[in-house]
Amino acid sequence: MEKFDAIIIGSGQGGTPLARKLAKKGMKTALIEKRLLGGTCINDGCTPTKSMISCAKVANTIQHSSSWGIHTEGDITVDLPFIVLRKNEIVQRFRHNILRSLEAEPNIRIIHGQATFSGVKKITVTQQEKPPLELEGTYIFINTGAATTVPEIPGIHQINYLTSTTILDMTVIPKELIVLGGSYIGLEMGQLYQRLGSHVTVIEPGMHLVSREDEDVAAVVRKMLEEEGMKIHTSSEPSNISTDGTTITMDIISGTSRKTITGTHLLVATGRRPQTADLQLNKTNVTIDEHGFVQVNDHLETSCPGIFALGDVKPGPAFTHVSYNDHLIIYHNLIEKKSISTLARQIPYCMFTDPQLGRIGLSEKEANQKGYPFKVAVLGMDKVARAIETGHTTGFMKALVHAATDKILGAAIIGEQGGEIMSILQMAMAGDLTATQLKEMIFAHPLYAESINNLFMTLDK
Ligand SMILES: Cc1cc2nc3c(=O)[nH]c(=O)nc-3n(C[C@H](O)[C@H](O)[C@H](O)COP(=O)(O)OP(=O)(O)OC[C@H]3O[C@@H](n4cnc5c(N)ncnc54)[C@H](O)[C@@H]3O)c2cc1C
Numbered sequence: 001m002e003k004f005d006a007i008i009i010g011s012g013q014g015g016t017p018l019a020r021k022l023a024k025k026g027m028k029t030a031l032i033e034k035r036l037l038g039g040t041c042i043n044d045g046c047t048p049t050k051s052m053i054s055c056a057k058v059a060n061t062i063q064h065s066s067s068w069g070i071h072t073e074g075d076i077t078v079d080l081p082f083i084v085l086r087k088n089e090i091v092q093r094f095r096h097n098i099l100r101s102l103e104a105e106p107n108i109r110i111i112h113g114q115a116t117f118s119g120v121k122k123i124t125v126t127q128q129e130k131p132p133l134e135l136e137g138t139y140i141f142i143n144t145g146a147a148t149t150v151p152e153i154p155g156i157h158q159i160n161y162l163t164s165t166t167i168l169d170m171t172v173i174p175k176e177l178i179v180l181g182g183s184y185i186g187l188e189m190g191q192l193y194q195r196l197g198s199h200v201t202v203i204e205p206g207m208h209l210v211s212r213e214d215e216d217v218a219a220v221v222r223k224m225l226e227e228e229g230m231k232i233h234t235s236s237e238p239s240n241i242s243t244d245g246t247t248i249t250m251d252i253i254s255g256t257s258r259k260t261i262t263g264t265h266l267l268v269a270t271g272r273r274p275q276t277a278d279l280q281l282n283k284t285n286v287t288i289d290e291h292g293f294v295q296v297n298d299h300l301e302t303s304c305p306g307i308f309a310l311g312d313v314k315p316g317p318a319f320t321h322v323s324y325n326d327h328l329i330i331y332h333n334l335i336e337k338k339s340i341s342t343l344a345r346q347i348p349y350c351m352f353t354d355p356q357l358g359r360i361g362l363s364e365k366e367a368n369q370k371g372y373p374f375k376v377a378v379l380g381m382d383k384v385a386r387a388i389e390t391g392h393t394t395g396f397m398k399a400l401v402h403a404a405t406d407k408i409l410g411a412a413i414i415g416e417q418g419g420e421i422m423s424i425l426q427m428a429m430a431g432d433l434t435a436t437q438l439k440e441m442i443f444a445h446p447l448y449a450e451s452i453n454n455l456f457m458t459l460d461k
């Protein structure tokens with residue numbers, strides 16, 4: 001039984017930087033990874049998808065280049081094997097950087113294998129072609145992330161369906177891609193393959209796409225995707241799936257009506273479940289909820305003293321930046337004896353459709369539920385000088401402003417550079433700036449950001 005000061009299970013976006021920080025403080029640290037260093041974000045999440053989405057944006061720009069007076073001869077050709085290779089090279093570069101940074105810390109031991117608890121602070125690591133390792137840790141950090149959920153639709157297990165991981169290595173463009181789920185993964189990937197040449201159909205049981213968002217935001221997302229040729233069925237539940245080996249047939253129920261759709265490929269993008277089933281948490285006092293998420297308090301401590309959880313394995317928004325921020329909270333509280341709460345943080349996010357949806361703070365729906373008195377500032381991207389000049393007028397900027405304090409409660413920016421504009425408003429919220437200050441703040445002309453002035457001027461009307 002080898003003893004460590006810290007054992008980190010999973011090399012995700014929280015565990016990896018935490019390992020480095022703890023090791024730098026002189027703690028003997030084990031980082032256990034069953035698959036690839038860097039976890040989901042680097043290997044099959046943010047990095048590969050955003051690399052490929054950038055290629056699809058180029059394809060789209062070329063297809064529409066005549067809008068800018070640039071004419072190309074005939075049809076364009078999409079080289080998917082090259083796009084996949086480019087993506088793989090970026091992923092490998094990022095993964096290599098992680099390995100290098102971990103190897104630079106003498107107090108870190110990287111262990112490749114699957115970790116399970118064998119006691120409260122005891123871990124067994126099963127390794128390929130090697131005997132299992134038995135470890136003991138003063139502190140244990142669970143950073144095991146999440147994996148695709150596959151809904152129990154009759155017939156689905158007879159289909160060779162794709163997940164957000166397996167689709168990334170396909171080198172043939174699906175002719176007709178059915179996407180289950182109209183949220184981040186379904187829409188980012190749906191648009192990616194639509195732009196590369198697939199005919200994409202999205203099936204979403206919710207009343208509208210991106211169900212957490214306000215209806216006006218979801219409506220713009222839908223319109224822009226439909227304009228690119230995507231077919232979208234909302235309020236639609238798949239009831240049966242079958243295949244004859246070539247064509248996939250899916251029955252869907254929409255209210256009282258039934259439809260049948262067909263496709264050549266199926267992508268399952270119906271959410272993710274925490275990877276806790278194999279951890280044998282029953283050997284500890286760590287409690288999980290009914291979905292398998294590790295329960296933590298606002299300091300990310302589990303019910304078992306000395307065991308923490310960070311990232312997607314705990315309930316709440318599942319984003320890379322949340323997992324990264326989780327490690328900062330744990331580090332500052334544990335090592336620097338601070339008392340930072342997860343409740344104090346604002347969580348921004350960005351859906352990388354094109355154009356992007358940048359979000360921070362409350363939606364209109366949430367502000368109403370909280371009963372805040374608020375005003376809504378809305379500015380169409382077709383009123384933004386920069387957007388008109390560049391030819392990117394789809395979408396709008398929307399911000400909620402507290403009627404009494406004039407502070408920003410939340411914002412949704414659907415439009416070119418939507419994530420970047422949202423981040424400016426996030427900074428304004430963090431700095432407690434008022435809408436009036438933003439209305440008169442000097443921004444460089446003609447940036448998209450300059451239209452933050454105009455956004456808040458709409459409140460004067
Ligand atoms: C297609 C896709 C696109 C995404 N795009 C974005 C985006 O643009 N922006 C964004 O913010 N987020 C995005 N996300 C979400 C983001 O990837 C995750 O929120 C983030 O990676 C979570 O990190 P984590 O630290 O919780 O764990 P992960 O990165 O999931 O890492 C967990 C690691 O633990 C390992 N592990 C699990 N169990 C064990 C065990 N028993 N023993 C040893 N190792 C184990 C796993 O192999 C994995 O490497 C995307 C996700 C997907 C799937």
Ligand SMILES: NC(=O)c1ccc[n+]([C@@H]2O[C@H](COP(=O)([O-])OP(=O)(O)OC[C@H]3O[C@@H](n4cnc5c(N)ncnc54)[C@H](O)[C@@H]3O)[C@@H](O)[C@H]2O)c1
Pocket residue numbers: 151153180181182183184185186188203204205206210211237238269270271272317318319349350351352
């Ligand atoms: N840009 C980003 O930040 C980004 C990008 C991709 C993924 N992610 C993260 O990855 C996680 C997973 O993303 P996701 O889009 O898979 O999950 P999600 O939980 O956001 O959405 C799942 C969608 O699938 C639908 N659904 C559920 N059951 C269904 C069924 N039987 N048939 C059809 N649709 C069904 C749901 O109504 C929902 O709209 C998210 O939590 C997100 O945080 C983030």
